[in-house]
Amino acid sequence: MNPLEHLDPAIVKAARVLGLFALLGMGTVGVFHAMTAGRIAANERAILLHSLQALVPAERCDNDMLTDRLEIFDPEALGSRQEVPVYRARKSGEPVAAVFASVAPDGYNGDIKLLVAINADGSLAGVRVVGHKETPGLGDGVEASRSNWIHRFTGLSLSDPAEAQWKVRRDGGRFDQFAGATITPRAVVKAVYKTLLYFRAHREALFTEPAIETEEAP
Amino acid sequence: MTPEYRKIAHNGLWKNNQALVALLGMCPLMAVSNTVINALGLGLATTATLVASNALISAIREQVSDEVRLPVFVLVIAAIVTVVELTMNAFLHELYLILGIFIPLIVTNCSIIGRAEAFAAKNPVKQSAADGLFMGLGFTLVLVVLGAMREGLGTGAVFAHAELMFGDYAKTWAITLFDDYEGFLLAVLPPGAFIGLGFIIAGKNLIDGWLARRKKAGIAMMSMTRHTAPTG
Numbered sequence: 001m002n003p004l005e006h007l008d009p010a011i012v013k014a015a016r017v018l019g020l021f022a023l024l025g026m027g028t029v030g031v032f033h034a035m036t037a038g039r040i041a042a043n044e045r046a047i048l049l050h051s052l053q054a055l056v057p058a059e060r061c062d063n064d065m066l067t068d069r070l071e072i073f074d075p076e077a078l079g080s081r082q083e084v085p086v087y088r089a090r091k092s093g094e095p096v097a098a099v100f101a102s103v104a105p106d107g108y109n110g111d112i113k114l115l116v117a118i119n120a121d122g123s124l125a126g127v128r129v130v131g132h133k134e135t136p137g138l139g140d141g142v143e144a145s146r147s148n149w150i151h152r153f154t155g156l157s158l159s160d161p162a163e164a165q166w167k168v169r170r171d172g173g174r175f176d177q178f179a180g181a182t183i184t185p186r187a188v189v190k191a192v193y194k195t196l197l198y199f200r201a202h203r204e205a206l207f208t209e210p211a212i213e214t215e216e217a218p
Numbered sequence: 219m220t221p222e223y224r225k226i227a228h229n230g231l232w233k234n235n236q237a238l239v240a241l242l243g244m245c246p247l248m249a250v251s252n253t254v255i256n257a258l259g260l261g262l263a264t265t266a267t268l269v270a271s272n273a274l275i276s277a278i279r280e281q282v283s284d285e286v287r288l289p290v291f292v293l294v295i296a297a298i299v300t301v302v303e304l305t306m307n308a309f310l311h312e313l314y315l316i317l318g319i320f321i322p323l324i325v326t327n328c329s330i331i332g333r334a335e336a337f338a339a340k341n342p343v344k345q346s347a348a349d350g351l352f353m354g355l356g357f358t359l360v361l362v363v364l365g366a367m368r369e370g371l372g373t374g375a376v377f378a379h380a381e382l383m384f385g386d387y388a389k390t391w392a393i394t395l396f397d398d399y400e401g402f403l404l405a406v407l408p409p410g411a412f413i414g415l416g417f418i419i420a421g422k423n424l425i426d427g428w429l430a431r432r433k434k435a436g437i438a439m440m441s442m443t444r445h446t447a448p449t450g
Binding site: 010011013014015017018021022024025026028029032033035036039040043044047135136137138 | 407
């Protein structure tokens with residue numbers, strides 16, 4: 001017998017309508033997802049590639065940095081409780097640079113996401129802030145579009161300045177803070193310094209380790 | 219425009235403006251009105267959602283019984299917002315990255331379910347779509363005015379980063395209002411949004427008061443003219 005028989009027909013009808021709309025809604029979203037997924041993935045790759053090439057220009061390497069990628073889990077050194085992608089640049093198979101998506105976890109307002117590009121010789125090819133929630137007008141001077149501060153890192157290494165000098169001026173180091181904002185630059189300097197230390201300790205493995213398999217089609 | 223649609227337009231843009239009178243959707247209004255382009259992007263996304271949700275909900279209003287009306291409306295709105303989000307992610311990717319969480323949060327903008335309940339559930343499709351359009355445009359207008367105030371006062375320029383929305387040829391659209399401007403941080407920070415919105419609401423009330431006085435004076439004048447000869 002029909003188990004729905006004893007129910008109020010109005011309830012059964014309402015449930016049917018609700019179920020129908022749930023299916024329709026899911027179907028619509030599914031269709032749009034399928035239609036846009038490829039384009040969205042391409043957008044994300046293009047944005048990432050653009051920011052990587054700002055640090056390691058295309059003419060310096062001949063591999064696909066996006067796929068020549070490692071994922072490293074080291075919250076202490078790289079600042080993130082998740083795996084941090086490392087993109088490797090090579091020319092004719094020789095290591096050119098490694099770009100770490102490090103995180104400065106102690107910003108004024110949460111994580112500051114960085115890209116730290118380190119040349120094979122251990123000097124910095126450049127640093128960029130790719131995401132942060134610092135105070136507009138004060139801490140956001142770390143953005144390349146707001147001030148030149150972040151460009152100061154280019155060419156520096158663990159020997160220039162000396163390791164003890166990898167601090168903001170207020171802490172006795174070599175890096176300027178901003179008027180009204182010390183915490184943000186301090187966090188960035190610390191994260192860059194820690195990434196350099198990680199690179200020095202793992203330089204060999206960083207370039208010899210095989211790239212991880214990517215699911216996304218290029 | 220027929221009087222019916224004129225009334226809908228007047229309601230959406232002015233009399234029952236979602237941001238200034240109904241005070242709905244405050245959270246995105248405050249958060250995203252820091253530049254004109256951000257404001258315009260979120261405003262248009264909200265408008266698209268409102269038109270689609272009002273039209274769809276009006277189309278299904280006969281089939282949906284009262285008991286399940288609200289869950290069905292929420293389902294429809296959630297599906298539409300997800301579609302808008304995916305579309306923006308695919309075609310306006312950089313703007314999407316800036317607006318971030320506020321695109322999916324359009325679903326929680328009370329003015330959308332509010333218009334569904336107050337208008338679309340009781341009116342035919344065409345009128346409901348028009349209501350969605352004008353309510354959305356009214357919201358967008360306030361967002362853009364507030365965005366222009368905050369961006370202009372805060373950074374001394376407006377229309378910066380127009381290329382995020384209109385493509386590379388819009389890179390030159392930025393208008394510098396004051397040269398060598400130091401910036402006024404308060405305008406860009408959240409309090410600037412509250413203060414700015416306060417001024418806009420005060421401005422609307424001033425205009426409304428002035429219109430009401432003029433109308434009253436007009437009526438008084440008319441009743442006088444019945445007894446006195448018009449002088450021109």
